[in-house]
Amino acid sequence: MGKVFRFHKDVDTDQIIASQYLLYPTVDEMKVHAFESLDANFASEVKPGDFVVADDNFGCGSSREQAPAVLKALGVRAVLAPSFARIFYRNCINIGLPAIVCDGLYAAVETGDEITLDMEKGTVTAKGRTFPCTKLPVHLQKILDQGGLISSLDNPEA
């Protein structure tokens, strides 16, 4: 179970982590600025195991892998939206942050609500309601299960 941080439609990667912080040497130094322009308290309030829930086209804009990386570094368990921008989605899989396509959830929850994710069943439970989510193709799930592309390259047979 984790807390929801809810964001709108078309959230671009500049809002997830602004350009000026990309020059910081490490993701750990950037992460305190996540979502700064949309919710200045996000980075201090989010706890490991919490969720980002958004409307369509989450992560549009630039190719910066730091966008999913700062969320993962802050302990975000998964990002859930009806749809994701292409590069953001690939980057999530490659770094091992679950980006989960889920219809209906955005309209049903508010920031602060508690939800439960069952990746194996492919469901999210919020306020007693269960929402189905789209499962990943097997080879992508394998990359995700191994914690990202680097770990999966290390274990090609796994």
Add this chain to the structure above:
Amino acid sequence: MGSTLIEKIFAHNIGAASVKAGDIITVNVDRVMIHDIFIPFVKDKFEEMGFQKIWNPERTVLIYDHLVPASQLDDPRHHKIGDDFCDKYGVRNVHRSDGICHQLMTEAGYVKPGDVAFGTDSHTVTYGCVGAFSTGIGYTEMASILGTGKLWVRVPETIRVNIEGTLPEGVTSKDVILTIIGDLRADGATYKSLEFAGSTVEAMSVASRMTMSNMTVECGAKCGLFSPDEKTAEYCGLDGLDSFLQTLHGDDDAVYAQVLNYRAEDFVPVMACPSQVDKIKPVTQVIAEASEIEEGNIVPGVGLIKDGSIRVDQVFIGSCTNGRLEDLQAAASILKGKQVAPFVKLIVTPASRKIYREALADGTLATLAEAGAMITTPGCGLCCGRTGGILTDNEVVVATNNRNFLGRMGTSKVNIYLASPITAAKCAVAGKIVE
């Protein structure tokens, strides 16, 4: 059954008779591009993956453009890491002050029609202008390509965009692509290929097509493709199109996810209004809406209303979207013999050194400078909000680049309007948004 343009490029790349949308294939990468912001992260991941050498240093290009000239303390560190990386792994295709990566990749001959290319930047889609597949990826995937020369891709569905006829005077390919993005919306082409065809795009220069391919990512597209033609061959230094390149067009009986038909005569000058790339309005509508607001009011997301329109504090003409010679010439044709409004800062940034020299030689830069422009070194410049020209709360900038996201050019209360070089130049003279 026929094939789309992207299906033909991918089938040729993997040596298959055909591939279809939805297939997952592993492509052989013809060229990769890394720029200065992400090279430290690519290097770290590459070494973390345990690779000892780059699969093909000749196919690897490193371009410094976002942080050129270095303006903040962290910037030179990126260039130092890049230089060391190239020395260690034998990468010789390095550009340290020659211009924007997406301009150089085709201008310097790295990407040819039919190629498959990847870059650590979302605007890598630009090379679709010559009929190449190219798209942006993250630094972890780039590191894995450097080690293996391969990447898996899903063959995308295609949205075909037919445009027929002659564009009205003063309407450019920027107005065309902004209008299409407004119609498709910011996610309307997500995961898909956009394929442009028709007499209007056939009549366009490669530079104008580049503006359109460049912005296809703003509606989520994986690529934005034009069929190569004689103009493409000349631009790419090819001795005509070989038999494969001659097949690079969408077949009439190919399967399209969607077909959009436009009449060129219907296009008008438009702007993307703050702060969404798909918030497209005709310039006349922007002015009409402003005239409804009381003089002297500052409206968040609009700007200051002055003299019956929106006051413009700065104009930026440049970027990989609209920093080419024809763009600078179009701006100069408006600015010739005129002065920008006294309170307007006009920043002009040629997309490459080659363009800078051509615009110098033909008098374009002189015309712009005489009108009051600040002409800066080739590179990304203000587009990524790094190397000069950032703005503050409630200020308005009319810019020719590709994104108007919150906070991209200064504070999150800066109002960024995206437009063609012609509209931008007119606004610079008037000091307010005009058509």
